[in-house]
Amino acid sequence: MDSIIENHPDQLVIDDLIDIIGDEEICRMAKFKKIFDLLPCGIEVLDEKGVVVVCNKADREIFGVDEDAFVNFNDFEDPNVPNEILQEIDKGHAFNVLLPYDFSKISYTSIYKDCIKYLSVRGIPLYTKHQTIKGYFVVIVDDTLYHQQHAILEDSFTKLQVAINTGNSIIWEYDVINNQVFIDPVLNNCKDNSLLQFISRISFQNKEKFYESIHPEDLVRVRECCLEPLLNGDITHYTTTYRRVFNDEAMWIRVNARGFKYDENKKPSKVIFYASDITQEVQLENSLINLERESDRILNAIPDLIFVISNEYKFQKVFASGAKSKGLYLSEKDTIGKSIDDIFDPEKALFFKEKINNALKDNVETEFDYSLQINGKQCFFKSRISPLEDGSTMHIIRDITDKIVQQDEINRLNAIMDIILSSVPLVVSVKNVSDNFKYIYFNSEAEHVMNRRAKDILGKTDFDLFPDQTWASEIRSKDLKAIAEGRLSEYAVNYKDPSGKIRIVNALRTRVQSKNEVYLVAMLWDITEQHNNELELIKARESDRLKTNFLANISHEIRTPLNAIIGFASIVGDANDEFERDYYLNIINENSNQLLKLIDDIIDLSSLEVDKFEFKMRRLELKDICRSVYNMFSQKTKPEVSFIFDDNILPSVFLYTDSKRLHQVLSNLIDNAVKFTNKGNIRFGYEIQSEENTDKQFVRIYVEDTGIGIDKNYNHVLFDRFFKADNFTQGFGLGLPIAKKLTEEMGGKLKFTSEIGCGSKFWIKIPILSNS
Template identity: 25%
Template sequence: MSSVYANYSREDLIREIEILKAQGTSVNDEKIYQSRFLNNAVALRKTFSEVLSLLITPSQKDIIDQSLLTILRFFNVDRVYIGNFDNDKPTFDFTHEVTSQGTISMREDLLVGLPKADYAWWIKTIREGKDIIIRDTNNMPGEAAAEQNILKVQEILSLLVIPIYYRGYANGFIGLDCVKKHRDWDALDVENLRMLTDIISIAIERELAHGMVEHSMKQVLKSEAKFQIIFDRLPWGVELYDENGYLLDINKADLEIFGVTREQAIGLNAFENPNIPEWASEKLKKGEDVAFLLDYNFNKAAEKGYYTSKLADEVKHLRVKGVVLKDRQDVILGFFYIVFDDTESYHKTEEIQYSLAKLKAAVDTGESIIWEYDVATDKLSADFSLNDQIEESSFLTYLKEDRFSSVRDFIETLHPDDRHRVYNKQFKRLVDGEIGKYISVYRRVFDGKVYWLNSNVRAYKYSVDGKPSKIVSYTSNITEQREKELELMKVKEADKLKSAFLANMSHEIRTPLNAIVGFSDLVAETDDPEERQTYLDIIHTNNDLLLNLIGDILDFSKIEAGMLKYNIEEANIKELCMEVYLSGSLKIKPGVKLLFDKNSPTVTLRTDRNVSCR
C-alpha cells in the first residue's frame, strides 16, 4: 500500500514536517521530536559531506557506486539502485546497484534490457513524477500485480523509489530496498532521499556527459549550474578557497554561521584566520585533508583585524572538515571547508552531562541504583555505571551478581508482608497502564537478610496501545535509616509507657498515703483498744502497699538503666496470693469483689518474692 507521502512535493513534505512539529502534545514529545531531528541532521550532513567529497574529487573511481553505498549506510537498508529509461526505447536498465555486502552486485548485470511492459505501473508512476512508497509488498495496488510478483521473488519487503530528473523529465529513478524487515517510510525519509538524489544526479549527468562527447561541455555547464544551486542551498557552511588560501566562494549557510556579508568574506585568507589551528593550515598546504573541532571566538577574529562579525561576544562550537582539491597530476588547485554548527548540540550535550553528573552525585551518595524493566521481554536490569564504590557495599555487590533478571525474581525476594501491596497494587497497575508512576517503601529479603528500600518507579516509554514498554526505577537502600526510625519509635513508645506508669503511680501512691494519714488521726482520737488495733493494722497494710509502690518505681528505674537484679528464693505461692489479696482489697471499687480461696493447697516455687507480689 502506498504511503500518504507518495504524491507530496518537497514543499508539501517540509510543510508536513512543520505541522508534525506544531502538533507536539507535551514537552516530552517536543524533546523527542527535537532529538530525532537533531540525530537526523547530524547523520544527513555527514552523508552530504561524504558524497560531496566523492563528487568533488575528480580522480575518484566509481563515484556513483561509492555515493550509493554512503546512502545505503545512511538509510540502513539492504539495497540501493539506480535505473533509467529512454522514452524511445521499449526497455530500461538498472545501471548501478550496491548492497549491504558492498558495491558488487550481480543484479546490475542481469537487470538490463528489461521490457517496460513488465513494469508498466512502475514506469508510469515515475514518469508522472510520483514517488513509489511501499511499506509492505503484500499490500500493493491491483494494477501493480506484475511488479508485486517480481518483488516477492526477490524477497523485498519494503521499498522507496523516487524519480530522477534529466533535462526536466523524469527518465530514471533511485530506489531503496529492505529485505530483512519492513520499514515505515516517513516524510523525513522521502525528503532526505530527494536531497541526496539532487547531488547524485550531478554525477549521473557527468557520467552521461562523458558518453556523449558532442554535448559534453553543455552537460558540464548544467552540472556545474546545478551544483551551484545545491551549494547555495546546503544547510551547512561551505567555503571554497584557492591554492593560496584566498576565499573564492561561500554559501548562504556559512554567511549565517559567521554573521558576515559576502562582500566581507570574499578574499579573506584562511591561513590568516586566528581561530584556525596552525597545524590544520600546514596540512592543507601540504595537500592533506583535515578534520577538527573548533571553538570559534568572534572577538578574537575582530581583535586580530581579520573581520568584524555581527555575532560579537559570541563563541560558536563548530565541526570543520577541510578537503584538498587536486587535478589528475596531483597538483593542488585549492581546498574547501565544510562547516557544521554544533553549538546547539554542544549546549544540549553539556546539559545532558550536567544532568548526568547530578544524577551520579545523587546515586553515588548512598546505596542507590537505577533499574530498568523491559515489559515486552520481561527483562529486569540494573545500571551500575553511576556507582563508583560498588565493592564497598554488600547490598550493591549482591545485586551486581545479576541474580534478578525478571519480575518473578523480583516478586520472590519481596517480603511476604509487602508482596501484595508492592506488586499487585503498585507495580502491576503501572505495567497495565492504570497509573504512570509510584513511590514505595518496602522490604526485600536477600540471603536471609531483610533490606528496607525506597523506590521511585515510573514509565518512560510506551507501546502503541498506550501501555508502558519501558519502566525505570530509582531505588535506595534505607535499611540503616529505617532501623533508626524503628528504634526511635520504640524509644518514643517507651517514653509514653513511662509517662503512663508514673501518672498511674502518682495516683496509686495517694491512696495508701491518704489511708495512713487518715487512720493515724483516728488512732490518736480513739480510746478503744480494739478499734485502735484495727486502725493500726490498716496503717501497717498501707505502709506495705506504699513500700511496694515505691519498690515498683525503683525497679522501673533499674529496668531502664539495665541494673535490675533478682533475689531468687523459695516462696509460698499461697502466702504471696494472700498478700496480694490484702493489698488489693484496699483498692477495690464499690461493686467489685476480689476473691481468694484460703483453702487452696500450699505450693512452693523458687522466685523473687518482691517482684512476684507486684
C-alpha cells in the first residue's frame, strides 16, 4: 500500500477546502449536513473513538448505504482499515492512503456485494483548544475507475509487447525537429526478434543513415513517394515494403508509418514506424508466383479441346479429352504433324492464322468466338490462344453451341416478357438484394412513374435516386421486411417519386431466390385517379349531407320567428287595450327583425362561399367603429347585465379595413354575448399588441361576457352553422361562421376561450398594416 497517493482533481478541491475552512470550522460545519451533501467527495466526521458522527450524501453513495447504515458505526474497527492507518491515528497524525476496500468483509448492509473499490482516503485530527483530539475529519474519493484504467493500460502495454515480439516486429520513433531516431528498449526487448537484431547492427541514428540502409532499388520509391511526402504534410500515413541492407545481407521489411504532433504548417514533428520482417513471406510469395504462372496454364486448360500449334501452324500436341463433343473429332492420330490448312477450309484457316499472329505479336492471351458447319449443323465455339515462350501457341476450344441456343431462347422469351411487362399499366422492378438492392430491371411503366429512363436507374440504389434520404430509408425498410417475410402487400399508400410528386399506389413486394442470388420483385399499380374519384364522391356525399342539415336547421330557425309573427298577428286585433296591443306588436316587430337578420346572414354566407362578397377597404378610426357598435347594443342588454365600453382610456388606432364588415363582425359577437348573458357584465374594447421577435403590431378587439359559457367538447363545432349546445337554448345561428369568414377575408383571426358557468371571451386579431 502506498503511504502517499497521487494528486487528482478531486484531491486538489479537498486540499483547498481544508485550507479554507480550518480545523475548528470543520467541527462546526459537521452540524450542517446539507452543506456537506453539496460536496462531490465523501465526507465523514468521527469522534475520538472513530464512531461516525455525520457523513454526507457522496460518502453514502461511495459505500452504497442508506442514511441509517453508519449510525454508531466505528471506522477504526472496519476490517478494511489496515494497521498502518491505525498506527498513524494512535500517534495523532494525519494520513493519506490509497485503500483497497473489500465489500465482502464489511458488517453493515450495502448495495455492493463481493466487489472491491479503490478509495483515496485522507484524514486529519480535530483538536480542541486544549490540544486534545476531539475527533477526525475524513475525506474519501472513489478512485476505482482510475485504478481500473491504469490496470487496462498496463494490460494493453503487455499485449503490445507480445504482438511486437511475436511477429518479429519493432516500433521506432523519428524526431523530425532534432533529426533523431529512437527505438524504445522497453517495447522492443525480445532477444529472439530477428528484425530487432538486424536493425541493431545497422545502427541508424538519423534520416540520412536510414536512407543509406535501404536497398538502392527501393530507395527512390521510399524517399520520394513515402517518407518525404509524409514529412512535408502531403500525406498522413503510408504502408510500404522495401529491403534493408547490411554487409550484403538484405531483409524484406513491411512498414506502417504515421505522423503525429503536427505544427501550424500541418507538418508532423514526430513519426511512428511499425516495421515487420517479411523476408520469408516475400520468398514464399515469389515461389507461389512462379508456381501460379505454370498452374494458370494448366487450370485454364479445362475446356473441351486443348492443342498446341507450332510457329509453322502445325499441330504439335493434342489433348483430346472430350474432343468428340457435337461431332467435332480431333484425335492425336489425325492431327499431329498436320497444319491448320489441312484441317480447316481456306477461309477458316486464314481466320485462325490471323488470330495466332495477333496473339504472338502482342504476346497476350486472345479470346474469340467462331462457328463451324459440322455434319450439316451450325456449331459455336469459344477459343483462347495463349502464346508460349518458344513461339508456339496453346489453344483451348470450348463448345458453346448449347449455351448459344439456350441464350437465344432466353433472349426470345425475355423479349416477349418485356413486351408484356411494358404493355401492362403496372410498375415492375427487380432489385439484386445481394448487391445492396441495386436495380437490375425496370419496365416502361416504371420509367413513367419514376420519371427516369431505365439506363439512368439500372445499377443504382434508392439512395442514389431519391434526394429525400428519409424516404429512401423508408423504402429500404419495406424491402428488408419483404425479404424477411417473403412477401409484403400494401394498399392505398403514398409513393413519392424522385421529383417529390406524391402518388397513391397499391404495392406488392416478393422475394425470389435464384441459386446463390436473392432478388426482390416489386410491383406497383397507380390508383391515384381512382383514389381521387373516391374522395370526390365522399366530398359530394358530405356536401349533400351538409346541405340537408343546413336546410333542416334553417327551416327550424325561420319557423321560430315566423310562428311568433303569425301567432301574435292573429291575436293583435283582439287586444283589450293599447298596452297589450303594443306588447304584441313589439313581439311581432322583434321576430320580424330576427327573421330579416337571418335572411341577410344567409345571403352574406352564400356570397362569402362563392367569393362574391365585396370589401371596400379604406383608412378608418377603430374607436369610431367600436363606439357605433356600442351605441347600437347599449339599450339591448338585459337589466341585470352591465355593458361596459371604456372608450376614454382606449388608444387611437387607424386600420385599413372595411367599416361595414368590421361592424358586422363585432355586432355578431356582441349579439351572441347579449343573447347568452343573463346577469353580470359584457365588456367590449381593444388593445394594441406586438408579435414576438418582430416589429409587427396588431390590434386585439375583444368581447368578454359572464354568460352561460361553452363546453370545451363543442370547441371544434362552434363555428358550424346553427350550432346549439343543447335542445333547450337558442343556437348561435350563422353569426359566428360569418364573423370568422369575414375576419379571415380581412386578414385577421377569430379566437375564443370559454368555461361553463363563467362566461366566454371572443377576440379578433387584425394586423396594423403600413398603409393603415
